[in-house]
Amino acid sequence: MVWLDGRKLDMSKNSSGLATLRKLGKPMVPEQVNDLAVLLETFRIFEVDVAKARMPSAVAVSGTLAADAGNLASFLAYLKQSHEPIFDQILDDMRYILPGFAGLHLTPIGGAAAGMVVEMEERGLGGRTPLAAASFGTIRALALLAMLHDPDPPRLTCVEEVDHGLHPYALDRLVERLRDASQRTQMLVATHSPALVNRLRSDELIVCERDPATGASIIPAIDAATVRAMAAESDLLLGELWFSGCLGGVPS
Numbered sequence: 001m002v003w004l005d006g007r008k009l010d011m012s013k014n015s016s017g018l019a020t021l022r023k024l025g026k027p028m029v030p031e032q033v034n035d036l037a038v039l040l041e042t043f044r045i046f047e048v049d050v051a052k053a054r055m056p057s058a059v060a061v062s063g064t065l066a067a068d069a070g071n072l073a074s075f076l077a078y079l080k081q082s083h084e085p086i087f088d089q090i091l092d093d094m095r096y097i098l099p100g101f102a103g104l105h106l107t108p109i110g111g112a113a114a115g116m117v118v119e120m121e122e123r124g125l126g127g128r129t130p131l132a133a134a135s136f137g138t139i140r141a142l143a144l145l146a147m148l149h150d151p152d153p154p155r156l157t158c159v160e161e162v163d164h165g166l167h168p169y170a171l172d173r174l175v176e177r178l179r180d181a182s183q184r185t186q187m188l189v190a191t192h193s194p195a196l197v198n199r200l201r202s203d204e205l206i207v208c209e210r211d212p213a214t215g216a217s218i219i220p221a222i223d224a225a226t227v228r229a230m231a232a233e234s235d236l237l238l239g240e241l242w243f244s245g246c247l248g249g250v251p252s
Helices: 017-024 032-041 049-054 074-082 084-097 136-148 168-183 223-234 239-244
Strands: 002-004 005-008 043-046 101-109 114-123 156-159 184-190
Touching: 005 017, 005 032, 005 101, 043 074, 074 101, 074 114, 084 101, 084 168, 136 156, 136 168, 168 239, 223 239
Parallel strands: 043 156, 156 184
Antiparallel strands: 002 005, 101 114
16 A cells, blocks of 8 residues: 555555556656656566467567567567568578578468467478477577667666577677667676676676675676776686686675
8 A cells, every 4th residue: 555645545466656656647646756657667677488479479560579579470570561671680680690590481360360470481491480389599589689679679678597598609699789789778688608798898797796694685796997907917708707706796
């Protein structure tokens, strides 16, 4: 519950107090509260649900990629229809990181409601492969690239274990696209991969760890200037330096 002008307002346990206040409208809600709520609503925690992303989308075209990539097919259709150069760039990236990948085919499906299905074309294989039959890593790669190329992203996107399911060969292109996307929005991604960290700059790395006494998170565990100096002195890549334990953020 929340209190406002001496009155008690009941709210669901699953509701956000900030969202509830917004619904009250003016003049009861200060403009600053509304602005903060609007800002928070633009944040996206991107976690690919591979099972959903494999399936045809319920609508033919969607200009917003779901946080679980469950409408991947309809978002790709939107990019092909409204941002074809971006769609073509995704295809180029997929060809780079996925041996044998040749292209994507988007096919509207009918029935009770219009939808969209995606099929892959692969060199050396006859016919087309529906996303439902594609590998875990292929689906994650395609969903991540769609998110990273989003022409109208939210103000903040967070991704847990961003390299999960990807071949190490794909990491160079992944880091390039993360840097490109960070020009349009703020990206906050987590990884436990020294191979990925090896490809970062010191100002792109935030090492996190827990205080052994209190259990509180220490963010950052070491500042970027110190990381940069240690990397220069040791002549090690950042992932190697981190894995050695010199930067913290490893089991003690």
